[in-house]
Amino acid sequence: DVKVTQSSRYLVKRTGEKVFLECVQDMDHENMFWYRQDPGLGLRLIYFSYDVKMKEKGDIPEGYSVSREKKERFSLILESASTNQTSMYLCASSFGGRDQPQHFGDGTRLSIL
């Protein structure tokens, strides 16, 4: 089975802090994704990466950056956390084709105080 592991289930940070969310997959997937999930808004794509060191902006990239130095690891960075970034963050990975299903981690519930 595909395993997508997010480093923290719950995280509490303060406004202005730099926050790192880590995601690791064990299936040699080319694609990795970061989504944000909010009630009533569903899942919205923040960034995705289709190869090491390659990234594309999603629908809501403002206030976020990403890093993919190794194929199995995709990090989401909140440069200066703000309260409106309090949310559930989901990482996913998939093989390269558009028909490939995405496999999700269990999510990180991030609270910014």
Next chain:
Amino acid sequence: AQSVTQPDIHITVSEGASLELRCNYSYGATPYLFWYVQSPGQGLQLLLKYFSGDTLVQGIKGFEAEFKRSQSSFNLRKPSVHWSDAAEYFCAVAPRDSGYALNFGKGTSLLVTP
């Protein structure tokens, strides 16, 4: 504009009753279609997917979905719901001709009553 719509925000069914969750999409060409389920506090799990061919697709946990091109729909069904099916259900689409990311509907929350 490309979109995915799940018209029902909440659905309540009795245990043992049948279930149908609706999903409509608006894309130029038939996209790849997926249904995911999210249990409380968990990530999303793939239930089933449609790419081409037979319009009735079987998935895990006894779920099936029917693709109807004329209605641009991909509705999820289950003949008899179990209490453990209570969860959030997401329809998702991926265009065949561009991008890699999924476009998700806003989800349908399923409540199962005894």
